[in-house]
Amino acid sequence: MRHGETDWNRERRLQGVQDVGLNETGQEQVREACRKLLRQSPPFSRIVSSPLRRARQSAGIAQEMIGVPIVMLPQLQERSFGPLEGKTADELRRDEQIQDVEEIMDGSYGIEEMAQVRERIRQGLFHLAAAYPAERLLIITHGSVIKCIGQMCGLSVGLLPNAGWISIPASRWESLIKR
Numbered sequence: 001m002r003h004g005e006t007d008w009n010r011e012r013r014l015q016g017v018q019d020v021g022l023n024e025t026g027q028e029q030v031r032e033a034c035r036k037l038l039r040q041s042p043p044f045s046r047i048v049s050s051p052l053r054r055a056r057q058s059a060g061i062a063q064e065m066i067g068v069p070i071v072m073l074p075q076l077q078e079r080s081f082g083p084l085e086g087k088t089a090d091e092l093r094r095d096e097q098i099q100d101v102e103e104i105m106d107g108s109y110g111i112e113e114m115a116q117v118r119e120r121i122r123q124g125l126f127h128l129a130a131a132y133p134a135e136r137l138l139i140i141t142h143g144s145v146i147k148c149i150g151q152m153c154g155l156s157v158g159l160l161p162n163a164g165w166i167s168i169p170a171s172r173w174e175s176l177i178k179r
Contacts, residue, residue, distance in 0.1 A: 001037075001140050001165040003050075003058040004030040009162055012088050015142075016081035019053045029163035030058045034065040037138070037165070044068055045135040048128060050076040050142060058163070059140045066138070075124025078142035079117045082110025114148075121148050125176065152176050 004026025008015050022030070037044070047070045049059035055077075059070045084092060092098040096109070128137065139149075143159050146166065150157030153172040160166070 001030075001033060001058070001062075001138060002143050002146055002160045002162055003052075003054040003140060004028075004061075005162040006054050008086070014081045014085050014087055015054075016078055016085040017052065018085050021053045022057045026054070026162055027057070027061060030061040031065065033163040033165065034062050038066065042136055044138040046071060046132060046137050048073050048076065048137050048139045050074075050078065050140065050145070052077050052142070055140050055142065062138060062140060068138075073124050073128065075120045075127070076139065076141040076145055079114075079144045080110075080112040082112070084109055084111065117144070118148055118152070121145060122152065125149070125152070129173075 004022045006015065006020045006026055007023050008018070008020045009026070010023065044066055046068050047059050047062050047066065049055045049070055049072055051072045051074050056072070063070050084096070087095070098109075128139075141149075146160055147157050149168070150166060153168050153176050155166065155168070155172065157166055
């Protein structure tokens, strides 16, 4: 699940590793998502969260509703966008002369390289598979992390809305971990 909305999401600012908290809308988004997830079976045995505040707060809300323990996993934190964090696309065009944000996403401007992001996430997923091999986990993290996990599992995943989620079939999860 992607964390709930923050004011920076609403303002369309690059958040990266900035520790921005949920706004009221984001809190309600997570509650609504958890109500829907609770209707699914089997139940979750554990919540795994990025350590960034917006994900931690989302995990705390989920824990209140689902009633399972939370594990923090640093490898699931958002990609660092370096000095561009906190800026909107308009500010990037005006201040940095960047016309298309997607064009700079492969390491220029101090942005964390995607190869590093993928490896960090892969290591975190291997840890989860070893520590909780037969458990159904609710992972609460960030948009680019979810997109990367989806790609690793052979799923086509776009940017999810806040508190949106994907379900990864056990067969896809197992094939990722066996690599």
